[in-house]
Amino acid sequence: MPERDATSSLAQEQVDQAIEWLVRLRYDRPSPGTERQFQHWLSSHPHNALAWQRVSNLGDELASLPSELSRNTLEGSHRQRINRRDQLKLLGVLAMAGGLGWINREPLGLERWLADSRTATGERRDVRGRDGSRIQLNTASAIDLRFSHDLRRLTLLQGEVSLDSNGDDRRPFLIDTRVAQLTTQGGQLLLREQGAGLLLAVKRGEVTLNGAAGQSRRIAPGEVLQLDAAGQLRAAHLQVDPWGWTDGVLSVQQMPLAAFCAELSRYRPGFLRCAEQVAELKVSGTFQLADTEQILRLLARNLPVQVHYRTRYWVNLEAV
Template identity: 65%
Template sequence: MPSEPAPPQAQVDQAIAWLVKLRFDTPSPETHRAFEQWLGEHPHNAQAWLRVSNLSDELAELPNALSRNTLEGSRRLQIRRRDHLKLLAVLAVGGSLGWAAREPLGLPALMADNRTATGERRRIQGSDGSLIQLNTASAIDLHYSADYRELTLLRGEVSLDSNASDDRPYRINTRIGALGTRDGQLLLRENDQGVLLAVRRGTVTLLPNTRAAKQLQAGEVLQVLASGAYSPAHWHGDPWGWTDGVLSVQQMPLGEFIAELARYRPGVLRCAPEVAGLRVSGTYQLGDTLRILQLLGRSLPVRIDLRTRYWVSVAAV
């Protein structure tokens, strides 16, 4: 299938200006409304926003002033951003300049050992025989030595099925602290509060940055906060579903479901407040997110408005 043509330079410049306003300023409701109006004015705007917004996760790894200057400077220099890799190269240089200011979690997601794009999932066989799976828009680093095995979660979500026949301890680094195991099967997902942790098999030791260690057993699911505090997590479904390529939920509010589905789709996916409380149950194949939206339109009193393939709204009928 031929690749989609690149958006015009003017739209890319406009998208970069919007990214600077939304990412580095304090946008007002009027700014958000103006952005949404611009996004829907032409399909080229949505295409340009998709390309530029994909950089926002990489920019999050840089100091704010540096990453803002990187974007604005590239616009002044008229870098050809239709060649996405050229701007990523600029970001890579910026990342090296901002090395000392990064969190000590290994290489940034841009330079990670393993990473996935939005909507992509990936299986990795570690050299120790462990099975690692990356969910959408995720990045990890791996390191093996004679004495230990180590995985660093840089962004997103990862599941680890440790090879229990390997006697070396397995250390997992996250932004809220570390975990240790030898035979564990566990899942880690970054979210706004910190990290969601689920254990399916074996024993896992949680070592928060500011709290005493806690040992977890199979079946436990915790929300671990940035402060190191933790509590049982309540999930409307199966947090492991994505490892089998599905989104499996029970009585999940539609607003939460749409937010979850949006992780697997590029562009904008919105849910109107008046239908956000409707409940969704079922198992949906993540390989076809448009099909999931169509099924919602048939099973719930909602309509699916597709302004473009990158801007979709779920509203009341």
């Protein structure tokens, strides 16, 4: 028990610091000294990169914060570390502004550190279930697996996972997420957390979705759907192949550069930002996720942009 308490305390400390950095980088004009401090913090402990990956996903929601709150939080962060009350206030506003529901979640998630299988930022992993199913974890993801004599169960704790279940095993396979439960037997499906909602895609087999509101729906092979926290289900119109990462690639069609950078940033630690002047440039192609630096070079070669490295962990895409 003391070991678990220590882990929880450490995780919360990294989250506090990551929130401070997010506010400072979003609303301040970073000086060279600030950049060096951020790089030092990011590389000084492995928990820091994970906390940054988790918290930096709030970037778009942070843009809609009331200016007075963001300014007061920023000013406070220069004087002292954000206290628990200020942090909960900030996360509460983010939850209301972006519909994230973070106030009811662990920001970093002790459960992730205790998960049966997990990946770091930029890492992808194959897992074989005892039933013969193939499970793939994408970047910064975590799952639990439980098998009994009459049931197979996977719980998505964080991130994104694909499941190619063994149809020869007659036990039902349950997949639990924060907003829904799915059931299959020999299906192949993909699940990705998106804010407080879920992206799901089915490639093969029968899959049944049971939403938190009690609704049940069969998902047919080929469908790609988005489920929000309220239980609303709609077709997903994506500019990225949701299955691409399972083959180690990021495949996009006519995706705005700003959205492409947001997607690419999931696979690399640090801060990747796109200038407004080039944000709407369109990106198409298939890129190898094993080398994100090569992806940045390809962008500079094929678009009127330049890649500016302030540090290894701080990269800006700017107009030529």
